[in-house]
Amino acid sequence: IVEYLQSNGSKVLPVQPEATTNSSAKIETIESEPVESNEVQPVEENLGAETPTPLPATDVKAIGQTLLDVVSEKTGYPADMLELDMDMEADLGIDSIKRVEILGALQEMYPDLPQANPEQLGELRTLGQIVEYLQSNASKVIPVQPEATTNSSAEMETIESEPVESNEVQPVEESLPLETPTPLTPLPAIDVKAIGQTLLDVVSEKTGYPAEMLELDMDMEADLGIDSIKRVEILSALQEMSPNLPQANPEQLGELRTLGQIVEYLQQQTATTEKKKFQQQPSSEQLDLDHNIPRCLVKLKTLPEPDSLDFALPDKHIVLLTDDGSLTTSKLAQSLTDRDWKVVVLSFPQSLIAEQPPLPKGVSRIVLNDLSEEHLKQQLAAITANYGSVAAFIHLNPAIVTQPNHGIRFLDLEKALLKQVFFIAKHLKPSLNQAARQGRSCFMTVARLDGAFGLAQNVNFGAIGAGLFGLTKTLNLEWESVFCRGIDLSPDLNAEGSAQYIMAELHDPNHYITEVGYSSLGRVTLSTEPSI
Structure with missing residues (x-):
C-alpha cells in the first residue's frame, strides 16, 4: 500500500496559483499655490516575473548511435559493424564489468540520463535493450515548469501644476561589509580498520548470508x-x-577474488590519495604545505593468456615491419x-x-641507405605510394646481450634505432x-631486455631499448x-615462439594493458604498490 501511494503520489503535479495582476493606478496632483516642497521622484518598476529556464532534455534518439560509439571504443570492434540487436555477451564478449564501464562512459556523455540499476542492467542482453531501458527511465523524469505571474506596470499620470522649487533627495549608497572567508573544515579521516567489518555487513545484507559466518578470505564467486x-x-x-573511500576502478575490481582483497585494495587506494588537510590561512601568513609524494614500488604481475580479436x-592498407636481422622477422612476416x-x-x-x-614469398623489403x-x-612516402597506407606498424628491436661484468650499457646502436622509431612514429x-x-x-x-622489463635480473642488456616502452x-x-x-x-625465446607471442598481443582486444613481457615467468606486466 505504501509503495502504491508513493508511486501514485509522485504523479500528482502541484497546482500553480493563477497569475495575479495589479491594476494600473492613476495618481493625480491637484493644482495648488506655489510652495516649497521636497518631491521624491516616482520610480517606475517593471514587476514582470522571470520566465523559468526549462531543464535540458536528453536527446534519447541519439543514445543508440552514441552507445555504439562507446562500445566500439571499449571493445575495439569497428563502429560500423555493430548493431543494436547484438547480444553483448554472445556476440561481443562483453562481461558484466565491461557493461558497467560502458554505461558509466555513456552517462558521462549524457549527465541527464537516469542512473542505471545494476541489478536491472544485468538482465539486459542486447545493446537495443539498454537503449529501451534508458528511454523508459528517461521518460519518467519530467520537469514541471511553474506558471509565470505577471504584474502590470503602474501608470502614473501627473497633471501640470505651477512651477515649484524642489530639492531632490539623493540616494544614499550603502557599502556592504565584505564577508570573512570561512575556514575550511577538514574532512573526517577514513577509518580503514573498520572497513572490513562494514564490508561483511554489506555482503550479509546483499546476499542473505549471516554476518557471523562470513570471513574476509572467502572467495566471492566460488564461496x-x-x-x-x-x-x-x-x-x-x-x-x-x-x-570518503576512493572510487573503485571497475577493471581492477574485476581482478579481486576475496573480500579481504577488496579491503586491501581500498587500503592501498586510500594510502595513495590521502593528503594532509589544512585550514585556510590569511594570505599574509605562510601556508604550511605537505610536499610528501607517495613512493610506490614496481613489481611484476602475472597475466592470463590474451583473448583473441579477429x-x-x-x-x-598494409603492415610495416622493421627487420631485427633475425629469423623472428621471417617467422612474423x-x-x-x-x-x-x-x-x-x-x-x-x-x-x-x-x-x-x-623473407616469405610476396613480402617486399625496403632498405634505408642512411639514418637521416x-x-x-x-622511403615511407614511397611505401605508401607503391604498396598502400600503413595500418599496422611493428618494430622488432634486436637482442643485444652484454657481458655480466660490463655493467649497464648505453650503446650507440640502440640510440640510433630508438631515434629511427621516434621518426617513424612521427611520420606514420x-x-x-x-x-x-x-x-x-x-x-x-x-x-629484447629479459622478458620482465629488467626485473628478472638474470641477463645484462642495453638500457636504451627500454625507451621503446616510454x-x-x-x-x-x-x-x-x-x-x-x-x-x-x-632473448632465450626462439623465432617461432617470439612470432606467436607477438601475433597473440596483436589480436588482444584489451586496450588497458600497454606493456607485456614474455619469459620463463610467463606473461607479465608491471604494477605498483605503495611502499611502507
Whole structure:
C-alpha cells in the first residue's frame, strides 16, 4: 500500500496559483499655490516575473548511435559493424564489468540520463535493450515548469501644476561589509580498520548470508556466488556508507577474488590519495604545505593468456615491419601473410644491422641507405605510394646481450634505432590515425631486455631499448583510437615462439594493458604498490 501511494503520489503535479495582476493606478496632483516642497521622484518598476529556464532534455534518439560509439571504443570492434540487436555477451564478449564501464562512459556523455540499476542492467542482453531501458527511465523524469505571474506596470499620470522649487533627495549608497572567508573544515579521516567489518555487513545484507559466518578470505564467486554485478552493488553500498573511500576502478575490481582483497585494495587506494588537510590561512601568513609524494614500488604481475580479436586491416592498407636481422622477422612476416595481409619489411642500414634474413614469398623489403629523417620520410612516402597506407606498424628491436661484468650499457646502436622509431612514429601518425577511423590500427614495439622489463635480473642488456616502452605508452595516451602495445621478449625465446607471442598481443582486444613481457615467468606486466 505504501509503495502504491508513493508511486501514485509522485504523479500528482502541484497546482500553480493563477497569475495575479495589479491594476494600473492613476495618481493625480491637484493644482495648488506655489510652495516649497521636497518631491521624491516616482520610480517606475517593471514587476514582470522571470520566465523559468526549462531543464535540458536528453536527446534519447541519439543514445543508440552514441552507445555504439562507446562500445566500439571499449571493445575495439569497428563502429560500423555493430548493431543494436547484438547480444553483448554472445556476440561481443562483453562481461558484466565491461557493461558497467560502458554505461558509466555513456552517462558521462549524457549527465541527464537516469542512473542505471545494476541489478536491472544485468538482465539486459542486447545493446537495443539498454537503449529501451534508458528511454523508459528517461521518460519518467519530467520537469514541471511553474506558471509565470505577471504584474502590470503602474501608470502614473501627473497633471501640470505651477512651477515649484524642489530639492531632490539623493540616494544614499550603502557599502556592504565584505564577508570573512570561512575556514575550511577538514574532512573526517577514513577509518580503514573498520572497513572490513562494514564490508561483511554489506555482503550479509546483499546476499542473505549471516554476518557471523562470513570471513574476509572467502572467495566471492566460488564461496558466496557473488557475480560481477553484485560486486558492483556491494562496493556502491560500501561507498555510500563511507563517502570518503576512493572510487573503485571497475577493471581492477574485476581482478579481486576475496573480500579481504577488496579491503586491501581500498587500503592501498586510500594510502595513495590521502593528503594532509589544512585550514585556510590569511594570505599574509605562510601556508604550511605537505610536499610528501607517495613512493610506490614496481613489481611484476602475472597475466592470463590474451583473448583473441579477429579483425582485418582496412582495405588497401598494409603492415610495416622493421627487420631485427633475425629469423623472428621471417617467422612474423609469414604469420602476417598467412592472414592475407600485405606486409612490407623495412631494413635499417647494414652499418646498424648487418644480417638480412630471407623473407616469405610476396613480402617486399625496403632498405634505408642512411639514418637521416629526410631519407626515412621519402622511403615511407614511397611505401605508401607503391604498396598502400600503413595500418599496422611493428618494430622488432634486436637482442643485444652484454657481458655480466660490463655493467649497464648505453650503446650507440640502440640510440640510433630508438631515434629511427621516434621518426617513424612521427611520420606514420596521420596514416595510423586515419586507419583507426576505418577499423583497427596498431603501433607495436618489441624489445629484447629479459622478458620482465629488467626485473628478472638474470641477463645484462642495453638500457636504451627500454625507451621503446616510454614511447609506446605515450602514444597510447595521445592516439586514443590506435591500439598501442610494447612487448619485452626474453632473448632465450626462439623465432617461432617470439612470432606467436607477438601475433597473440596483436589480436588482444584489451586496450588497458600497454606493456607485456614474455619469459620463463610467463606473461607479465608491471604494477605498483605503495611502499611502507
